Amino acid sequence: MKGTTPTMKDVAQEAGVALGTVSKVFNGLPVGDSYRIKVEEAAKRLGYQVNQYARGLRSGKTYNVAVILPGVNHPFFAALAQHLCTALMQREHRMLLYVTASHPDAERECVGMVRQNKVDGVIGLTYNPLTLDGELPFVSIDRCLGPDIPCVAADNYGGGRLAAEKLIELGCTRLAFLRTGSASPSETDKRGDGFEMTCRSRNIPYDALRLNDGEDYARFRAFFQEHMAAGRLDIDGIFCSTDLLAWQVQGMLSELGVRVPEDVQIIGFDGVRHFDQDKLYCSTIVQPTRKLAETAVDLLLTKDRSNIPALVCLPVSYAPGGTTRE
Amino acid sequence: MKGTTPTMKDVAQEAGVALGTVSKVFNGLPVGDSYRIKVEEAAKRLGYQVNQYARGLRSGKTYNVAVILPGVNHPFFAALAQHLCTALMQREHRMLLYVTASHPDAERECVGMVRQNKVDGVIGLTYNPLTLDGELPFVSIDRCLGPDIPCVAADNYGGGRLAAEKLIELGCTRLAFLRTGSASPSETDKRGDGFEMTCRSRNIPYDALRLNDGEDYARFRAFFQEHMAAGRLDIDGIFCSTDLLAWQVQGMLSELGVRVPEDVQIIGFDGVRHFDQDKLYCSTIVQPTRKLAETAVDLLLTKDRSNIPALVCLPVSYAPGGTTRE
DNA sequence: TCCTCCAGATGAAACATTTCATAAACCGGG
DNA sequence: CCCGGTTTATGAAATGTTTCATCTGGAGGA
Numbered sequence: 001m002k003g004t005t006p007t008m009k010d011v012a013q014e015a016g017v018a019l020g021t022v023s024k025v026f027n028g029l030p031v032g033d034s035y036r037i038k039v040e041e042a043a044k045r046l047g048y049q050v051n052q053y054a055r056g057l058r059s060g061k062t063y064n065v066a067v068i069l070p071g072v073n074h075p076f077f078a079a080l081a082q083h084l085c086t087a088l089m090q091r092e093h094r095m096l097l098y099v100t101a102s103h104p105d106a107e108r109e110c111v112g113m114v115r116q117n118k119v120d121g122v123i124g125l126t127y128n129p130l131t132l133d134g135e136l137p138f139v140s141i142d143r144c145l146g147p148d149i150p151c152v153a154a155d156n157y158g159g160g161r162l163a164a165e166k167l168i169e170l171g172c173t174r175l176a177f178l179r180t181g182s183a184s185p186s187e188t189d190k191r192g193d194g195f196e197m198t199c200r201s202r203n204i205p206y207d208a209l210r211l212n213d214g215e216d217y218a219r220f221r222a223f224f225q226e227h228m229a230a231g232r233l234d235i236d237g238i239f240c241s242t243d244l245l246a247w248q249v250q251g252m253l254s255e256l257g258v259r260v261p262e263d264v265q266i267i268g269f270d271g272v273r274h275f276d277q278d279k280l281y282c283s284t285i286v287q288p289t290r291k292l293a294e295t296a297v298d299l300l301l302t303k304d305r306s307n308i309p310a311l312v313c314l315p316v317s318y319a320p321g322g323t324t325r326e
Numbered sequence: 327m328k329g330t331t332p333t334m335k336d337v338a339q340e341a342g343v344a345l346g347t348v349s350k351v352f353n354g355l356p357v358g359d360s361y362r363i364k365v366e367e368a369a370k371r372l373g374y375q376v377n378q379y380a381r382g383l384r385s386g387k388t389y390n391v392a393v394i395l396p397g398v399n400h401p402f403f404a405a406l407a408q409h410l411c412t413a414l415m416q417r418e419h420r421m422l423l424y425v426t427a428s429h430p431d432a433e434r435e436c437v438g439m440v441r442q443n444k445v446d447g448v449i450g451l452t453y454n455p456l457t458l459d460g461e462l463p464f465v466s467i468d469r470c471l472g473p474d475i476p477c478v479a480a481d482n483y484g485g486g487r488l489a490a491e492k493l494i495e496l497g498c499t500r501l502a503f504l505r506t507g508s509a510s511p512s513e514t515d516k517r518g519d520g521f522e523m524t525c526r527s528r529n530i531p532y533d534a535l536r537l538n539d540g541e542d543y544a545r546f547r548a549f550f551q552e553h554m555a556a557g558r559l560d561i562d563g564i565f566c567s568t569d570l571l572a573w574q575v576q577g578m579l580s581e582l583g584v585r586v587p588e589d590v591q592i593i594g595f596d597g598v599r600h601f602d603q604d605k606l607y608c609s610t611i612v613q614p615t616r617k618l619a620e621t622a623v624d625l626l627l628t629k630d631r632s633n634i635p636a637l638v639c640l641p642v643s644y645a646p647g648g649t650t651r652e
Numbered sequence: 653t654c655c656t657c658c659a660g661a662t663g664a665a666a667c668a669t670t671t672c673a674t675a676a677a678c679c680g681g682g
Numbered sequence: 683c684c685c686g687g688t689t690t691a692t693g694a695a696a697t698g699t700t701t702c703a704t705c706t707g708g709a710g711g712a
Contacts, residue, residue, distance in 0.1 A: 007668055018692045023670060032690065049442040053388065054668030056379035058697050061670095064422070071408060078404045082397060085425045094439065096390070097423045099411045113420065116375040247600065274573065333698055344662040349700060358660065380698035384667050 006046040015042035026050050056118060064094040065300060066114045068107065068124035071099050074244070075272035076287070077125070080141070083293030084123060091301060093120070100126065121300045139300045141292060142187055144311060152295045152312040156187050156269075159285040159316040160194025163239040163267045166318050168202055170265055170325050172237030175199055175206040176227075178220060178249060179241035188241045191269055191285075195239050207235070221252055233258050236265065243268035246282040250323065266323040280321030288314045332372040341368035352376055382444060390420040391626060392440045394433065394450035397425050400570070401598035402615070403451070406467070409619030410449060417627060419446070426452065447626045465626045467618060468513055470637060478621045478638040482513050482595075485611040485642040486520025489565040489593045492644050494528055496591055496651050498563030501525055501532040502553075504546060504575065505567035514567045517595055517611075521565050533561070547578055559584050562591065569594035572608040576649065592649040597642075606647030614640045 008026075012019045015038040024031045025039040042048075056062040067084050069077050085095045096119060100106035107126050114122055114136070121137035126145075140151045160177075167175055177195050179188060192208060199206040209223050227234050233256075240246035246268030250260055258264055261283075271286030273279060291314050302308060320326050334352075338345045341364040350357045351365040368374075382388040393410055395403050411421045422445060426432035433452050440448055440462070447463035452471075466477040486503075493501055503521050505514060518534060525532040535549050553560050559582075566572035572594030576586055584590055587609075597612030599605060617640050628634060646652050 009668080019669090019694095020671080020692060021690095024691090027670080030690085035691075049438075051383070051444065051668050052442060053379045053382035053444055054697090055670075057377070057383050057699080058668080058670045060697090062379065072398055072404050072411075073401065073408055075399070075401075075404075078398050078401075081407075081423070082399055082425055085398075085423060089424070089435075089439070095423055097407070097411060097421055098415070099408055109415075112375070113415070116378060118377060118379055335698080345664095345699090346662060346701080347660095350661090353700080356660080361661075377698055380667090381700075383669080383697090384699045384701085386667090 005051075006048045007051070008048075010046055011039060011042050011048050014046055015039045060118070062118055062120050063092060064096050064119050065297075066096045066098060066110075066119045066122045066124075068098045068100060068110050068114075068122065068126055070125060070127075071101055072097070076243075076270045076289070079272070079289040080125070080293055083290045084297065087294045087297040091297060093297075093301070123296050123300055137300055139296045141296055144187070147310060150299050150308050150310055150312070152292055152299060152314070153187060154287040154292065154316050155313045156190035156316075157194040158313075159269060159287075160191040160196075160239070161198045162194075162316065162318055163191075163269070163285055164195045164198035164202070164204070166324070167237035167239065167265060167267060168198075168204055170237070172265060173204065174235050175204055175237045175239065176223075176235045177206065177208040177239050177241075178223075178245060179208075179210045180245050191239075191241050217248065217252075220249065224252060224256055224258075228256060228258075233264055236263070238264060238266045240266065240268045240282075243270040243272050243281045243284055246284070246323065250282065261322070261324050265325060267318075268321075268323075271319060280319060283321040283324040284319055285316050286319050287316055331377075332374045333377070334374075336372055337365060337368050337374050340372055341365045386444075388444055388446050389418060390422050390445050391623075392422045392424060392436075392445045392448045392450075394424045394426060394436050394440075394448065394452055396451060396453075397427055398423070402569075402596045402613070405598070405615040406451070406619055409616045410623065413620045413623040417623060419623075419627070449622050449626055463626055465622045467622055470513070473636060476625050476634050476636055476638070478618055478625060478640065479513060480613040480618065480642050481639045482516035482642075483520040484639075485595060485613075486517040486522075486565070487524045488520075488642065488644055489517075489595070489611055490521045490524035490528070490530070492650070493563035493565065493591060493593060494524075494530055496563070498591060499530065500561050501530055501563040501565065502549075502561050503532065503534040503565050503567075504549075504571060505534075505536045506571050517565075517567050543574060543578075546575065550578060550582055550584075554582060554584075559590055562589070564590060564592045566592065566594045566608075569596040569598050569607045569610055572610070572649065576608065587648070587650050591651060593644075594647075594649075597645060606645060609647040609650040610645055611642050612645045613642055 008019055008022045012022045015022070017035055017038060021031060021035055022039050025036050052063060065088055067081065069081060072078050072081050081097065088095050098110040098113065100110055104127060119136070121139070123139050123141065125141040125143065138149055140149050142153045144151045164175065177192050179192055192210070196206065196208060209220065211219060224233065238249065240249055246266050249266060253260060253264065260266055266282055268282045268284040271284050272281060274281065295312055295314065299308060299312065334345055334348045338348045341348070343361055343364060347357060347361055348365050351362055378389060391414055393407065395407060398404050398407050407423065414421050424436040424439065426436055430453060445462070447465070449465050449467065451467040451469065464475055466475050468479045470477045490501065503518050505518055518536070522532065522534060535546065537545060550559070564575065566575055572592050575592060579586060579590065586592055592608055594608045594610040597610050598607060600607065621638055621640065625634060625638065
């Protein structure tokens with residue numbers, strides 16, 4: 001017992017081999033079997049663990065990955081964070097989590113800390129393109145930031161189509177698409193685009209109401225009141241760009257005395273759940289959160305960074321959650 | 327432009343000073359003002375950032391902290407994670423997040439990774455005592471693990487008392503305490519203890535139903551049915567050990583045709599909110615999540631580890647959330 | 653003018669690893 | 683048994699810090 005944590009040199013001495021040999025064993029490089037065994041046994045005897053900081057210093061590989069999220073309070077981000085963490089750990093990496101609260105300043109600050117910390121790569125769901133200039137492998141989740149930044153996202157367009165198809169299938173004849181401005185500009189729009197395309201091709205009348213950044217939810221309320229002119233809502237199917245919005249719309253409608261799903265059916269987007277339980281907030285288009293996380297990690301850790309797809313689009317699915325007639 | 331990231335040596339050269347002087351500047355050690363300025367300007371010119379791995383290797387200080395949580399899906403844990411992250415970043419540390427899903431195996435695995443990663447300390451909300459043997463500074467959140475492990479927790483006992491007092495104040499005459507077995511054994515019990523003490527001292531009749539690990543929620547349903555013998559519920563105030571439970575109890579009661587808060591008032595515990603919005607799930611005893619996180623971080627980063635309090639107990643508060651008459 | 657001190661700057665050594673040029677070991681074939 | 687050729691182990695150099703023993707310059711006293 002030396003009282004101090006054992007080093008590779010100690011292991012080499014204990015095993016009676018050279019320092020470099022021990023290094024190779026712990027990096028999976030080819031080593032003669034007899035040597036490998038000697039080293040492994042010596043390491044176990046001493047309780048040796050690789051010092052990640054020395055490794056990081058010398059080789060640049062640090063085995064940890066920075067994850068930048070707007071927050072972890074929202075269940076979609078929370079699920080993402082959780083799956084990213086487990087996916088990374090399965091691949092022997094650690095997750096360095098930065099939360100930005102969506103402030104560009106905070107995001108910039110994170111980039112500084114990320115660079116300072118010398119991580120192997122960054123997985124981010126951010127608003128600004130994060131000026132990493134290709135210094136570091138970067139994978140974006142749910143936001144296409146540029147041609148040379150790989151992005152993994154749910155099939156937002158297809159999800160929009162699916163929502164429209166479901167509502168029509170469930171008997172709706174007059175639809176609406178509601179969207180908040182706080183979400184990213186490009187991706188959430190695709191949900192609306194898919195929705196509108198389907199409505200048009202099926203010849204179903206619809207309204208689309210997009211809130212700009214900073215605008216109040218009051219506009220939604222006004223929208224509903226307009227459509228209640230005849231005493232009852234003249235819309236019977238609503239697609240909301242997020243479950244959060246769908247949840248709030250439910251509140252507004254119940255205040256107005258409109259019943260869900262009897263009078264109007266609502267479909268949200270995300271597939272988030274109450275607590276970590278099963279219950280959905282509403283009928284919804286479910287994002288494949290786990291698959292998103294795993295794909296992002298795989299993409300990031302791919303050795304050959306020359307031919308990486310610019311966009312991986314994962315399929316979504318429909319799940320009834322009480323705000324539709326099925 | 328050298329094409330490679332600048333090192334301290336580069337900064338020293340650029341500033342025309344010695345290597346050690348640059349080091350001192352970046353560690354806040356005393357340096358002559360003229361030197362300090364020269365170094366800071368040179369560093370800015372080169373865009374220099376301290377290499378944390380070299381620093382960690384040499385000095386043992388790594389400026390990152392491991393945070394071990396059962397999960398990040400539950401809004402209470404999510405809020406905790408978020409506040410821990412910001413509190414750490416404010417103190418120039420990074421958060422290495424490990425999620426365990428409450429499996430002892432996963433927790434053990436985390437300890438290994440933590441040790442291997444050479445972090446400055448660990449903040450954990452875990453089930454098992456995490457055999458760190460005082461190797462590393464450790465702060466436990468919400469669970470008292472032992473005499474030499476500092477713990478920061480909400481005032482669970484006081485919260486239980488507060489819940490009982492509120493219900494009584496709001497006119498309840500027959501109370502119940504419900505608790506799930508999945509939460510930690512000791513801490514959640516304190517909530518019940520406080521509740522029962524107050525009921526007893528105020529001479530209010532009450533039932534207490536504690537679910538053991540693995541037992542089904544069906545027992546709660548059975549409990550309610552028993553108490554509906556007279557056609558209507560003979561209990562008019564319920565205290566649930568968590569908001570999650572309160573939420574599910576609401577569902578059961580609405581199935582039974584019991585109205586909340588007209589027939590029975592419910593108070594939960596945690597103070598978690600829908601998404602990251604304001605809306606509470608129920609009337610509740612609010613945990614000071616942010617304060618918990620900040621205290622844990624401060625405790626962990628305290629230099630002088632000799633006289634650290636074994637338990638810091640933070641005050642809770644009551645917040646009406648629709649399941650009480652105020 | 654010279655000597656003594658002292659605050660403060662200096663740079664070599666150490667930290668634990670990876671990598672690479674070199675050396676040793678091994679294996680067949682003549 | 684020896685000799686090329688190939689495979690595999692070796693250990694010194696290098697990575698970017700911090701630390702500490704040493705050195706320097708300047709002020710103050712005689």
